[in-house]
Amino acid sequence: MSAVSPLAPASFPELPPVAGVQLATFEAGLRYQNRADLMLALVDDATTVAGVFTTSLCPSAPVDWSRSILQRGTARAIVCNSGNANAFTGKAGATSAELTAKTIAAAFDIEPTSVHLASTGVIGETLPDDRLVGGLENLANQLAPATAAGWEAAANAIRTTDTFAKGASATVDLDGTAITVVGIAKGSGMIAPDMATMLGFVFTDAAVAPNVLQTMLSGAATASYNRITVDSDTSTSDSVWLFATGASGAAPITSVDDQRYGPLAEAVSAVNLDLAHQIVRDGEGATKFVEITVSGAEHDEAASAIALSIANSPLVKTALAAEDANWGRIVMAVGKAGQRANRDALKIWIGDELVADQGVQVRGYSEDRATEHLKNDEVKISVDVGIADGTATVWTCDLTHGYIEINAGYRS
């Protein structure tokens, strides 16, 4: 087990219960020993669901399954196993996924198509169905309303090579009803030896119509998980769900024009952004949490493409690891992004220090001050490309020997 990331939060947060959500974990021994590797969240009958899944064209069997049942709009359960991604496992993989849904459905007398699935771990190995079914059946005995300890156990059960468990919460008052949003996630930037996947499970006791919930989650995912990068790789299993139990008793939100939509969407976005930042903080080998803001782009998507080009550049990331105010590499990354940029109007800041302006290094620019900023655990780079008003912020980490250490290690 790797040491805990130096960028990890001091402790797992105290997460509140969410009405209508029960949790269970179990040690099925699918791959790991002496730890839980199954997690179940059972949600109340009226729960609506939204999901965002990997854009990979080679998705895992549980992604295929969950995507196929999403149109139902309601759900009763999400079950996740760690240690095996059930990806690139052919018909056997599809069979294991279906078996998982049916076993949970039988245990709780619900429809198999109301059971969402997530798997994370090794690619290309079939799940041991006997142990899996045994474990799933045992989950029923462990079920309890979500408590702080329950959330933490659930966040731990879904870890693969994460060096810390990830959770976040928010509360919001909607017309006098206190609404809770809680999320747990796993992902250490991207992948450790064979461990594919970023997974997020977010729950609220608000009542939201499925199509509205999907809009809310899609927006939150775009502004969080789609704005982080560790090594530019994309897994076959990335998935995030948002479940709305309605157990708060608040009236349903059935339109994005409902005046309560905005505040709830903001809370959901805050939880997802917090989880996304934690994933970056667990980036393999990361020693710096890096925020990159691009302004002046042709439009927001162009700004995002430029920011991600900087964030994904191995040369920028190694310079950050070295605390080297090497702005030439930032120019290079802007130039290769394929988006409009005015070279002769380009501005670059490292922290608050304006390094380059109007196509040249700023007179009186202090490399010392820029370097001082880069010695922090949390660093900021800003770029204005001088075209129009598009802006975007993305988050990444530096690229260190630790990344190579983790990823060039032979699979254990």
Next chain:
Amino acid sequence: MSAVSPLAPASFPELPPVAGVQLATFEAGLRYQNRADLMLALVDDATTVAGVFTTSLCPSAPVDWSRSILQRGTARAIVCNSGNANAFTGKAGATSAELTAKTIAAAFDIEPTSVHLASTGVIGETLPDDRLVGGLENLANQLAPATAAGWEAAANAIRTTDTFAKGASATVDLDGTAITVVGIAKGSGMIAPDMATMLGFVFTDAAVAPNVLQTMLSGAATASYNRITVDSDTSTSDSVWLFATGASGAAPITSVDDQRYGPLAEAVSAVNLDLAHQIVRDGEGATKFVEITVSGAEHDEAASAIALSIANSPLVKTALAAEDANWGRIVMAVGKAGQRANRDALKIWIGDELVADQGVQVRGYSEDRATEHLKNDEVKISVDVGIADGTATVWTCDLTHGYIEINAGYRS
């Protein structure tokens, strides 16, 4: 100075003269000490020229200059300095570029617009114009017809952090006339501390009309420099030129339908591919030369995109460094390429070992044999994505601690 790459050729090749080409090098002390940092090739009056330049939207001043004079179709000189890329240097950079062309033009009584320019080295620092002009004026005294020693000196003068000088040649008989093609190049994958640039200078004594020469070079570049990758980064200065002096006395090739076009294009492609492979072999920290072939794609460009997705994946590259037959990461890279792939028909070979077929690991697949193949200095990965007939081959290297070592070092 880094140790010579373990993947370097045993020695610099014995390059033949090219009729109509004279070379000079000089130690101007622009940045480096005790080595030549200026290279000039002066070519005969009738020489035609073709060029392919970086797609970066923040190109260097010499790229701007050379691109602007390319339409002339003929050229008399190419001059290159190492140690300073003259990129992101604003008006001062443009002035230095023009000054360089004018100084060479005055020295040899030729037109400034017949002088092509290349610069490689630090970004964002202005060139010391006095030392530059002094050095350029001294080049005239050094000029001599291209010999084997002259080529090697020229290949050395354009190095930045290259661990070895790069050259290649080919000869071809065109209707009884022996034609020579010689190229030199620099680039160590992509960039070392601040040293941007892949540069290639290729010369032939064939006579070729400018538009035909451009077609020839563009085709060669697509199949060579555009098929290699070390870290997915793109410099502000990448450029390659092809000069055809016509000094062999062979009749000009004025159409791609000329039956001599094919054999000459093949020789030019062979030289460029050889140079491109040498650049990969000098990849920063590289310990493996990796060939990746994708077949069964929707079309050749799709195959190339998938192959580059695999070649650029840090997770694939670290697995190769570890000699780990981790085909799950190859599936991941295929999936994220954004090109059509049939997950359930995907085939993956490591060396000659069929690892995965029809969506699952092959029964009887020997990880030992795959691992044995990966212990070689030169390794092959093949993928068939099961859609149509598109194919492409790309070349890359592995990602090791050496890459971090080189790129996270503070600028000296």
